[in-house]
Amino acid sequence: MSDYMELLKKAGEFHGDICGGIVMGTKLAIHGMEHMGMTPGEKDKRLIVFTEIDRCISDAILSVTRTSLGKKSLKPMGYGKFAATFVNIDTGEAIRVVDVRANERDRDEDDDETVEELAERIANTPGEELFKIQKVSVKINPNDLPGKPLEVSRCNDCGEVIMDGKQHLQGGHAYCTSCYDKSYYELLE
Numbered sequence: 674m675s676d677y678m679e680l681l682k683k684a685g686e687f688h689g690d691i692c693g694g695i696v697m698g699t700k701l702a703i704h705g706m707e708h709m710g711m712t713p714g715e716k717d718k719r720l721i722v723f724t725e726i727d728r729c730i731s732d733a734i735l736s737v738t739r740t741s742l743g744k745k746s747l748k749p750m751g752y753g754k755f756a757a758t759f760v761n762i763d764t765g766e767a768i769r770v771v772d773v774r775a776n777e778r779d780r781d782e783d784d785d786e787t788v789e790e791l792a793e794r795i796a797n798t799p800g801e802e803l804f805k806i807q808k809v810s811v812k813i814n815p816n817d818l819p820g821k822p823l824e825v826s827r828c829n830d831c832g833e834v835i836m837d838g839k840q841h842l843q844g845g846h847a848y849c850t851s852c853y854d855k856s857y858y859e860l861l862e
């Protein structure tokens with residue numbers, strides 16, 4: 674399990690510290706990649722990962738899987754759930770890995786366990802005992818796959834460029850999400 678400790682250290686460096694989420698996320702990512710027949714810690718062009726929470730665990734998953742937002746291989750879903758889905762875009766095979774411990778936190782939380790002790794315990798626990806694996810099917814829009822841009826357009830309202838087919842069509846014109854729908858920001862002037 675020295676691989677685990679090495680990958681944990683790297684994930685901790687990326688995240689800023691080794692916390693419980695990094696301990697679990699590292700193990701989850703190793704478990705998921707091994708199930709996919711991939712090598713944890715090594716970049717794999719076939720792999721796309723959907724993370725379901727924007728908390729510590731996802732930083733470890735990013736670090737171990739070597740996926741990235743900029744390469745379109747990491748898809749943060751923001752569901753607030755302790756799970757991630759691993760997709761092989763060559764074969765279509767996909768698994769959703771759920772952190773069972775995080776889902777049982779109200780039942781057995783061992784408050785006395787330090788992060789070091791947790792890491793030691795998790796290193797020596799088989800992934801099967803920690804995670805539930807679901808076979809799933811994931812439809813990925815070709816615009817969301819890694820590679821050269823397929824669609825580029827321009828917003829008829831704000832004039833800004835819209836990549837990757839994210840435009841909305843209305844009356845024969847393209848609009849960005851901010852102009853078409855509601856935006857996460859409000860212009861102050």
Ligand SMILES: [Zn+2]
Binds near residue numbers: 688693729
């Ligand atoms: Zn953390």
Ligand SMILES: [Zn+2]
Binds near residue numbers: 829831833850851853
């Ligand atoms: Zn616009």
